Amino acid sequence: DTVPASRQNISINELAATLGLRISESNHTHVVLKNSSNTVMIFTLGGGKLYVNTKPIGEVGPIERKSGRIYVSRSLIPQIRSAMRTYTHRPTYSPSPSPRKLYGTVVIDAGHGGKDPGATSILGFYEKHVNLSVARKIAWILEQRGLKITMTRTDDYFVELEDRAAIANNIDADLFVSIHADSFPKNTRRGYTIYIANAASSSSRRAANAIARSMSGTGLNSFGVQRANYHVLTATRGPAVLVELGYLSNRREAALLRSSSFQNRLAHAVADGITDHFD
DSSP states (O other): OOOOOOOTTTHHHHHHHHHOOEEEOOOSSEEEOOSSSSEEEEEETTTTEEEEEEEEEEEOOOOOEETTEEEEEEEHHHHHHHSSOOOOOTTTSSOOOOOOOOOOOOEEEOOBBBBBBBOBTSOOOOOHHHHHHHHHHHHHHHHTTOOOOESSSSSSOOOOHHHHHHHHHHTTTEEEEEEEEEEOSTOOOOEEEEEOOOOHHHHHHHHHHHHHHHHGGOOOEEEEEOOOOOHHSSOOOOOEEEEEEEEEEEHHHHHHHHHHHHHHHHHHHHHHHHHHOOO
C-alpha cells in the first residue's frame, strides 16, 4: 500500500492491530474497533470525536483518506490505550451470553447546529451542543444493539429541516427521532416532553409512548406525549418522534443537561425506549 506523506499518520487497520483490536464496523461516518473488553468508536468526518467504552476522549484530529484506507494520527495510540480496559480473553468453554440483536433503521436527528444555535441556556451555553452530544450517545448505544443508525448531522454544522426529513425518507427509515432541549419564559418550568405530529401514525404513537416510559426513570418531571406539527414530524413519511430533553431556561435542568454523566442517563433512557419499540 502507498504510505501517506505524513509519517505521523497510521492506518485504521494498523491502529487496530497495534491496540489488539479488530475492525467490527466501518462506514463513511465512523469506524468501530473492538476486543472482548473494549469498544473504540472513531468518527471520521471533520472534527469527529473519539470514544473509548462510550467515554469521550477528544477530537480525532487530522484524517487522511488514501487508496481506500483511512489514516489518523499516531498520537491517538497512547490516548486510546490509556482509556482501554485490560484485555481479558474469554475461554471458549464459558461464553458470555450476548443480548439479542435488534433489526431496523433509525435516523437520529440532533436539532439545530452551525449558524442555528437553538435556545441559549440560562447558564450561557447553546442547545445545539446538548442535542449533538446526546444524539451521538444515543446512536452509539443503538448501534451496539444491532440497529442501523444514520445521523442527520455528526458535528456542529447546519442542516435544513427539509433535508433532515429527506434523509429519513430516502433510506425508508423505520423510525426518526429528533433530539432537542426546551426553553420557556418562566424559568420555573422543567421536565421532558415527547412530541408527535397531530396526525401521527400508530407506530409513531407507540414509539413516543415507549420513549416517554423510559424517560420516566431519569428523575425529570414529565409532560408526557404531546402533539405538534413540527416540520420534521410532518415531512417525515415514516414514524417520527421529537424529544425535548428538558428546559435550558431552568437553572437546575440546564446544569444537568450540560453534565456528561446526565447526558449519558438521558441517552440511555431514549435508547431504551427506542429499543422497547423495536423489541
